[in-house]
Amino acid sequence: MIGISLNSNGLGGDNKKEWIRNLIDECCPMFFGVQETKLERIDHCLAHSLWPRNFMEFAFCGSVGASGGILTLWDSHVFVMEQCFKERNFVGVIGSCIGVSSKIGLLNVYAPQSSTSKEAVWRSIDSLLNSSNIIWVVFGNFNVVRSPDERNGCLFNVGEVCAFNDFISQNGLFDFPVCERRFTCFDKDGRKASKLDRFLVSASFFDIWKDANVNVLYRSYSDHCPILLKVKGGNYGPKPFKIFNKWFNEIGFDELVSST
Secondary structure (H helix, E strand, O other): OEEEEEEOOOOOOHHHHHHHHHHHHHHOOOEEEEEOOOOOOOOHHHHHHHOOOOOEEEEEEOOEOOEOOEEEEEEOOOEEEEEEEEEOOEEEEEEEEOOOOOOEEEEEEEOOOOHHHHHHHHHHHHHHHOOOOOEEEEEEEOOOOOOHHHEEOOOOOHHHHHHHHHHHHHOOEEEOOEEOOOOOEEOOOOOOEEOOEEEEEEOOHHHHOOOEEEEEOOOOOOOEOOEEEEEOOOOOOOOOOOOOHHHHHOOOHHHHHHHO
16 A cells, blocks of 8 residues: 655645646555645546546545645545545545455545644544444644654644544554654744644554555645655555567567467
8 A cells, every 4th residue: 555645735836736746656656635725626637637647536625715625536446435525624535445355444634723623623533433443544734743852943732732642542543653754844944843744544454554654755845745655565456467569579479478
């Protein structure tokens, strides 16, 4: 499984769309989650302009004016959606993944700024995570840190941190330590930095994908860095085989195929 999460801070410019296309083209993720699209509607044309490969489906929650907006795209050849649900601060899809017997849930989160509103979102997600036996991958911009070392030059809200840590603990979620870079969000001057973006997975995730890690990638057209969830293991069925017409004209091609 490979997944990418990015708070894009809008999807209005061609540079950002090209940035997302390049990330998908280079990393070949099963899914890509975008937060803060700042778009009230997303149609198939726009979604396909972001996903440079075939077999794509998507789910979104529109922004309120230029505030918020969440988009999840996925490779429909690998992940088949069976259920979709959404609220203003998250978009979730549940479905089947090739080579995996358990159902997979992908929950794309864009948490609000207000402490009270955050806690309401945690309660809403609680009911989803506890409702069924699903392998959950919860990701996005949670707009809160977990400890003082996840902030630099910013205020530290103990109440928000405790509520978020309780949410993670009570739902049995694992928070991946990021490799190399400590922070995912920076101000314009680079003086303030925070780790607001992360991947959280249920314990059953490691029954399927034992060797997983999260990397913070370089940012380009947003104040947030993309984060990459990548696993080395997993069975996704037979690997695709490609053949080129020009090979048929090569001397000895027929004999090579016959003897293989």
